[in-house]
Amino acid sequence: MISSHDSLRLFLAAADNDDKVRVDGEPRAALEADVVRCCLSRKKEQCSFVDHRDVRLVYRQYAALYIVVGVTDTENELSIYELIHNFVEVLDKYFSRVSELDIMFNLERVHVILDEMIQNGHVVETNKSRVLAPLHALTKMADAS
C-alpha cells in the first residue's frame, strides 16, 4: 500500500505479504522505491497493469492511496484488480468508511485482514463476513473482559 499523501511521503504496509512481490536478495527499500516511482508516474488514462522487470504490477488508486500487487504471468490481471477492490471494501466495512489514518493506526489489524484474504500470494477467502470473523471475535473477547 502506498500513499502519495504528504508530498509523496511513502508508506508501505501489508503488500509485502504477497511473496511474489518479495524479490530475494534485492534490497527491500530499493525495490519498493522503484515500484512506487513506477506507479506514481503513471497517469489516470494509462492502464492499471505495468510490467516491471520480471513481475507485472497491478495497481489501483483510491484518492491518494495506491495499492500495488506484483503478480507473475500465471495470474489473471482483472481478477487481481478486483481482489484489491474487495480488500478495500472489507477494510471499509470493518473501519466503517475507511481512511488512510485507519490503516496507519491499525496496521496489525489490516495485516490480520490481509492474512485472512491472501496467504503467500494465493486467495484464501473472498467472503467479507468470514474474513472479518476473527477480528469480530476479538472485539467481543475484549468487550467481555
Place this chain on the structure above:
Amino acid sequence: MPAVSKGDGMRGLAVFISDIRNCKSKEAEIKRINKELANIRSKFKGDKALDGYSKKKYVCKLLFIFLLGHDIDFGHMEAVNLLSSNKYTEKQIGYLFISVLVNSNSELIRLINNAIKNDLSSRNPTFMCLALHCIANVGSREMAEAFASEIPRILVAGDTMDSVKQSAALCLLRLYKTSPDLVLMGEWTSRVVHLLNDQHMGVVTAAISLITCLSQKNPDEFKTCVSLAVSRLSRIVSSASTDLQDYTYYFVPAPWLSCKLLRLLQCYPPPEDGAVKGRLVECLETILNKAQEPPKSKKVQHSNAKNAILFEAISLIIHYDSEPNLLVRACNQLGQFLQHRETNLRYLALESMCTLASSEFSHEAVKTHIETVINALKTERDVSVRQRAADLLYAMCDRSNAKQIVAEMLSYLETADYSIREEMVLKVAILAEKYAVDYSWYVDTILNLIRIAGDYVSEEVWYRVIQIVINRDDVQGYAAKTVFEALQAPACHENMVKVGGYILGEFGNLIAGDPRSSPLVQFNLLHSKFHLCSVPTRALLLSAYIKFINLFPETKATIQEVLRCDSQIRNSDVELQQRAVEYLKLSSIASTDVLATVLEEMPPFPERESSILAKLKKKKGPGAISVTELEDSKREGGELNGGSDRGPDTAAMSASNASTPSPSADLLGIRSAAPINAAPAGAGSLLVDVFSEAGPAAPSTAVNDDGFLRFVCKNNGVLFENQLLQIGIKSEYRQNLGRMYLFYGNKTSVQFASFTTNVSCPGELQLNLNVQTKQVEPLVEGGAQIQQVLNIECLTDFSDAPLLNIKFRYGGALQNLTLKLPVTINKFFQPTEMASHDFFQRWKQLSQPQQEAQKIFKANHSMDTEVLKAKLLGLGTALLDNVDPNPENFVCAGVIQTKSQQVGCLLRLEPNAQAQMYRLTLRCSKDSVSQRLCELLAQQF
C-alpha cells in the same frame, strides 16, 4: 481520531505514529525513530521483566518502523516470547513480526517451531490458523522438515474446521514449493482432489491453488481433478447470481474461484470423456454468451469481475486450440474489447489476441481487426498499450498483409517510445525477411529502417541484409543502386555507410555503367563519409577500397593515393594502419590475377536461422548463453586468429572480418564460415600446398587417451605432457563447425627436428567428420611453442575420436606419439532453453526404448552442486531450472548440429548423495547419440 477504540488500542503506539506523521522533514522523522529505537532497546535490556502488553506494544512499534522502510535488527527474541502468550492479540503480533522480519535461516527457527507445534496441537482454530500462516509465510527448510508430514493430515482430517483447512492447504502449497522432496505424496493426495467438491466455497478457493500446483508437477496423479473442476465450474456458471450468496461479487458468482478453475483446466489437454467435454464446452459458451448480455450493474466492478472470467475462459480456449467455433467467438469478443473505452480491457484484449493469432483456426479472424490494431498503435496514449499493439501486429503478420504491417511499423518507429525501438527494429527486420516475395522490397525496408532508426539497428540487422544480398543475385544490382542513392543524403547514419561500403565493394560494378555512379563517383561518395566514421567502419571502408581496385583498375591510382597518405599508413590505430599497409602493398605487387583471386566475390553464406530472430528471442527470454561468455570465446578466437597466419593472403578473410572489427561483435558466423568457405575458393592458385592432403597413417604406438576424457566438459587445457613435450588445446565450436588450436611446447632446451603432426579420422569417422589443417614447421626450437589450427566440420553424428600422430627427432632419437583428439559429439551442442511443460512434452515424445540410454554409476568426483552445474554447462547443453520437481536433479536440453541433420537431446541427472551414486538418463531423437553421450558422460561425474 480514527476508530482505534475497537479491541484494546495501544496508546503508546498511537502517540508514536502521530509523532511520526507530524514530523515536518525526513531528518526529523529519522531522529524520532532513532529515539524510539533507543527507548525500546533499553526497555528490552532493562532488568524489569516486561509484561505481555508492553512487549506487544514495543514489538508493534518495531514493526511499524520496519514498514516505514528502516532495518530492524533486534526484538526477535521478544517476538518469539509473545508466541507463547495465551492472548490472541499478543500471539498475533508475535507471529506477524516473525512472518515479516525473520528470514528463513535464522537460528530462532527452533524456538519458533516449538511455539508453532504447540499451537497446531492446541485445537484452537484461531491459534492453528496463526501458526499455519506463519509456516506459509516463512516456509523455511527447517519448518518443512518439522511440519511437512503433519499438515497434510490436518488438511484432510474430517474434524478440521473450514478456516483451518484453508490455511493448511496454502501452507502445504508453500512447503511443496520450497521443499518438494519433503512433501511426500500419499493417501492424502486423492482426498485433496476431492476438496474441489467441498461444500464450503472458501475451502475450494484455497485448495484449488494447491491442486493446481500439484497437477503441474504430477499431471498423471491428479488427472481426476479435471472432471471435478468441470462440474464445479458448471455449477457456478449456471447458478443464479443470488445462489452463492456471500461469494457473489457485484452479481458475478464466485469470480475468483471461476478463474482458478479455468486456470487449473489449463494444466491439462481437453477432457477425453465426451460427457465431461460437452459440459465444459457448454460452460465456455455460457461465459461467452454472458459477455453479450446487458450488464446487471453499471458498476465497473461488475464488468471487471465478469471479464476476468471471460479472459480466463479465452485462455483456456486458446490452450485447447481445438474448437474452431469457440476460437472465432473468442476472437470476435476480443475484437469488441479493442474499441472499449476502458484502457485495461484494450490492453488485455491486445495481449490475449496475440496468442490467438498463432492458432490456425483463428489466425484469419484475428487478421480482420488489423485496422483497429493499427489505429491503436497510432492513437493509444499509453505506451504499454501501444507496445501490445505492436506485438499483435507482429503476431498477425503473414504474406498477405506483410507490406501493410511493415509500412505501419516503420512509420510508427519515427515517433515510437525509445524504450521499445530496438525491439521494433528487430521485428520489422524479421518480418521483412520472412515475408519478402520481392527482395528489392526487403532491401528498401531495411535501408529505411537504418534511415529512420539507425541508432537502434543492431549489428545483426545489417549483417543480415548483407548476407541476403550476397546470397541472392537477383537483388544485387538493385541493392547497389539503392544504397548508392541513400548515401547521397547529406547526413546518413553510420550503419548506412557500413552497408554501403560492403555492398558497393562487392557489387559496385553492377551500377558502374551509369555515369552518375561511375567508379570514381562511388569511391568519392564513400570516402566523403570516411572521416566521420568510427574505427570499425573505417576498417570496413578500407576493405571496400581494395575491392574497388580489383573491380575498377581505373580507380587504382586514386585509391593508392588515399592509402598512402599519413593519416592511413601511419594511423595510430593498429588495425587501420595494418590494413592500409597491407592493401597498399597488395595492390602494388600482386598481379591482377592474384588480386582477382584474393578479392573474389564473397561466396554465398550457408542458410541458417536468422540471427536477428535469435536476438529477439534472447531479448524476450533468458539467453541460452550469457553474453560475456560469448564475448570471451570471441576474444580468444580473435587473438589466435591474428597470431601466426597474418599476411596478404588473408585479405579475403580480413575483408570479411572487416565487418567484425572488434572481437566482441558477432558476425552471423561470418567469422566461422569464412575460413572454411572462402579459403578453398582462393586455394586454387594462391594457397598451394597449404592443406595437408595426408591420408590416415597407421598409428605406430599405442593410442594415448588419458587426456581425452578430461575434455568432454571443457574446451581448453593441457591434453598431454611428458618430459619433452606439452600439448595444449584451445577450441571453439559453433553450429556444426569447430576450430581447435593445438599448441606444441618444447620443454627442453634442444631443438626438435623433423617435427610432423598428422590428424586422421580412422574408419567410418572419415564419413562423419571433416578435419582440415595446415602442416606445421618442421623445427621447434628449445623452449619454443608452435601452434596448429584444425578446422573441424561435423557431417553427421559420430562415436570415435580423430587421432593425432606426432613424430619428431629429439637428439637423434625418433619420438612417436599418438593421442586421441578430444572432439566429441557434444561439442556441437546448441543449448536450448525450454519451460518445464515443453521439456516434459518432448521427453514423452522421445519415448521409444532405443531412444533412451540410461546408466547408474558410482560417483568418481565431488558431488557438489556447483561443480556438477559447471560440468553440465561445459557439456554445451542448457541447464534448465525449475523443471524437475526434485531440485536435487538436473535436467538439460540441447540440439546437436551436424551438417546432415539436427539431433535433439534431453538429459536428466539424478544424484543420490547418500549412496554416492548417479542415475543418468538421455533421450535423443537419434539412438546412437543417446548411447554415445551416455558413455561419455558416465565417466565425468
